[in-house]
Amino acid sequence: LKEQVYIQMSYDTAITVFAPNGHLFQVDYAFEAVKRGACTIGIKTNDSIILAVEKKAIGKLQDPRANTKIFQLDEHISMSCAGLTADARVLANIARLECQYYRFNYEEAPSVTYIAKNIAKIKQKYTQRGGVRPFGLSCLIIGFDQNGEPNLYLTEPSGSYSLWKANALGKNAKTVQEFLEKHVKDQITHEEGIKLAVQALLEVVESGSNKVEIAYMKKGETLSYLSEEKIDTLISEIESAQQAKQENIDKMAQLST
């Protein structure tokens, strides 16, 4: 018996290869790119999911309309990313195509789980293919599943995905994560969630409605954005509450001395 094996000659174009300590350096470096990105927060409440992103400072002459980190993938699924914004655009367009492709084939809406796994699959592919580099992005994908439960998925440059109650990505993510771990409870209402999102973002971002973008999704509805006026109102509420608290602390400190 003769076995015929066909081998095509080509150059080795592998970029992402193992290091002696078991790390994939390109993937690790992609994580570094994520850590430099604008802060992005996702919070799941009882009946909604909220995305809050830091709007990076733009030039005086720049038009802010093209500057968005929250992408709507389908009627019922949205995504925000931290990391390389150009990669985000490419990944969002791939995901949008996948949503329509799924709808074309199955004549029903894709679940968040399906899309999140799909995005994770694509990211993993780019860590195991010749001639390409991994996506320098971590993404928060939000939507409602078949049971009507809100879902918040995190996908990383390595291609791993996980479900979260709340999470933060990007610059100073650690600070925000600690804040979230302290304040996010099992049951939160939508309004509490919005306030928490603004508070969490204010921990690391300059205050002002032009520095913060908030969007949310409620069951059966498409993505909605919080208006600038509302954000301003919330910020002033939070800041005055914080100020009052600080004054109390100072008073107590004075009384004890």
Add this chain to the structure above:
Amino acid sequence: LIQSRMDSTFAIKGKDFVLLAADASVAHSIISLKNTEDKIYELDKHVCMAAAGDAADRPRFCNYITRNIQLFKFRNGHSLPTETIANFTREQLAYAIRHGPYQVDVLLGGVDETGAHLYFMDYLGTMQEVEKAAHGYGGYFVTSVLDNYWSPDKTLEDAKFCMKKCINEIQTRFLINQSKFIIKCIDKDGVKIIDLNEQSRQAGLDD
């Protein structure tokens, strides 16, 4: 391509609305499979397409166009105007006829900032913007009724009356039994299904 012209579709355009009607029956040889098939596909919130033709090509082509229009919407953050959607659809038909034809005739209607538009398209890639149109055998019966009872300056009530007359004509004179029609109205608020039996107007329908 042997055209089956059993699907009756017709449409009229008003000043700021478009009414599309399609029969709801699906037949296979001599058997009536169902009479609850919706042959009017919503491509976007303000654009619909009434399609007639092969029972396999029709949903395939219409879904294909719908998904492309939706993909554009999500990728670019805004919807396309009716004329653009119509031209895109026509291009797909014109390409397909010489590569892998879809046996689908289409009446595409939509309302946007430029007003109401109605386009007549067929499987060859023919396209024409019109005020009233019809496809299939039903069209033979309905065209003269449309000519007599419709002009674009009339109201929505007149339009519903005209539709009722057309359906009545088909149900009286067409050999094939098409007991149910689905009518959709597109205006600036979007698409809604019209129930003609809510009509209070009673006039000369038993000719």
